[in-house]
Amino acid sequence: MGEVDRAFIQPQEHRPKPDCTRAEGIPLIDLSIISSPNSNLENDQALGVLVEEIGDACKNWGFFQVINHGVPLAKRQNIEKASRIFFDQPLEEKRKVRRSEEKVLGYYDTEHTRNIRDWKEVFDLNVYDPTVVPASYKPDDEELTRWFNQWPEYPADLREVCEEYATEMEKLAYKLTELIALSLGLPEDRFHGFFEEQTSFIRLNHYPPCPVPDLALGVGRHKDGIVLTILAQDDVGGLQVKRKTDGEWLWVKPTPNAYIINVGDIIQVWSNDTYESVEHRAMVNSGRERFSIPYFLAPAHYTNVQPLEELANQHNPAKYKPYNWGKYLVTRKRSNFQKLDVENLQIHHFKIPESELAEKIGLSVVHQPVTGRCFL
Numbered sequence: 001m002g003e004v005d006r007a008f009i010q011p012q013e014h015r016p017k018p019d020c021t022r023a024e025g026i027p028l029i030d031l032s033i034i035s036s037p038n039s040n041l042e043n044d045q046a047l048g049v050l051v052e053e054i055g056d057a058c059k060n061w062g063f064f065q066v067i068n069h070g071v072p073l074a075k076r077q078n079i080e081k082a083s084r085i086f087f088d089q090p091l092e093e094k095r096k097v098r099r100s101e102e103k104v105l106g107y108y109d110t111e112h113t114r115n116i117r118d119w120k121e122v123f124d125l126n127v128y129d130p131t132v133v134p135a136s137y138k139p140d141d142e143e144l145t146r147w148f149n150q151w152p153e154y155p156a157d158l159r160e161v162c163e164e165y166a167t168e169m170e171k172l173a174y175k176l177t178e179l180i181a182l183s184l185g186l187p188e189d190r191f192h193g194f195f196e197e198q199t200s201f202i203r204l205n206h207y208p209p210c211p212v213p214d215l216a217l218g219v220g221r222h223k224d225g226i227v228l229t230i231l232a233q234d235d236v237g238g239l240q241v242k243r244k245t246d247g248e249w250l251w252v253k254p255t256p257n258a259y260i261i262n263v264g265d266i267i268q269v270w271s272n273d274t275y276e277s278v279e280h281r282a283m284v285n286s287g288r289e290r291f292s293i294p295y296f297l298a299p300a301h302y303t304n305v306q307p308l309e310e311l312a313n314q315h316n317p318a319k320y321k322p323y324n325w326g327k328y329l330v331t332r333k334r335s336n337f338q339k340l341d342v343e344n345l346q347i348h349h350f351k352i353p354e355s356e357l358a359e360k361i362g363l364s365v366v367h368q369p370v371t372g373r374c375f376l
Contacts, residue, residue, distance in 0.1 A: 001265045007116070020251045027064040029057065029065065030067055033050060035069055036048070051183050061244065063260065063261065064261050066258060079204075080089060080293065081161075083204040085154070087123075087206040096152065104324055108121070108123075114221065118217065122204060127169075130147055132145075165293075169295040173295070194227075199325070202295050222281065233254055236291075238292075239252040240252065251283070261342075269350075271311060299325055302326060303324070306318060336359045
């Protein structure tokens with residue numbers, strides 16, 4: 001392995017395969033009927049088809065791509081160009097805006113996923129600057145703090161292009177949440193109230209060429225803890241999605257000017273497992289560098305995440321206990337700066353046991369006095 005740090009090496013069972021299957025089945029969805037500036041979600045046949053497509057994609061894949069989405073190509077090109085310029089700088093320049101436990105936003109090049117170092121460098125920025133969050137992960141600490149973006153001196157226009165791009169992402173995110181709400185049988189604006197003081201953020205990713213692409217990953221396997229992710233990836237590609245039906249890792253071929261969408265853990269909880277957040281990861285290669293820009297839609301810090309009351313009832317009880325998003329967020333952030341002895345916080349830690357769910361719907365074990373047989 002030469003000079004490659006062993007911290008990058010994935011366990012044998014999680015190393016990428018060079019002959020990975022292409023994810024031909026991931027839906028490609030055309031948003032043209034709602035992408036015009038004055039469009040509304042009206043009750044017509046075309047919208048019904050679109051909503052059904054979104055629902056099927058969320059249920060069967062957890063991922064889909066969108067085209068004709070309304071995001072101006074120039075906005076995307078501007079942030080992609082600025083990202084390349086920033087990462088092309090010497091390391092000492094990038095580290096002038098390095099993030100830390102005190103400044104959690106900015107540049108970072110030693111991120112870990114599941115305690116394995118990722119082959120990448122990143123630049124994080126919040127959509128709302130500053131963003132209000134809990135000051136501590138401790139449950140009884142009610143103090144709040146503010147996270148501020150750090151901006152480098154060069155490129156000089158990075159802040160401007162990022163803020164303009166964030167505006168476009170927010171518009172698209174709202175359209176997508178409206179479609180997802182409709183697909184769940186909810187009012188189109190059902191999710192809007194969660195984002196009044198949102199904690200959404202954007203990440204600029206750079207994956208340098210890797211001498212051991214069969215041993216390391218740009219980002220290790222994970223699920224997104226937020227509401228949904230909107231990903232712009234370049235023509236190199238590298239995103240892999242774990243197929244729900246058989247657990248096979250599939251490579252997502254880049255589609256020019258498309259965005260890749262995946263539902264996050266919060267949608268899984270809100271929908272009471274109707275939709276599922278799916279594992280994914282990013283490969284690297286030895287010949288080309290890769291860039292990607294994900295936008296992560298996240299609610300206000302004071303949001304208590306739990307199954308929506310419209311989707312949980314006596315016959316389909318809530319499958320998760322409520323959890324506070326702000327505390328969840330700062331707990332997850334904490335793992336960026338220190339190696340934890342236990343698994344980082346996940347939504348399955350709030351999952352209600354099957355035995356408790358059975359009791360809620362009256363599926364208790366009853367014994368027949370004559371035969372001694374039991375049934376649910």
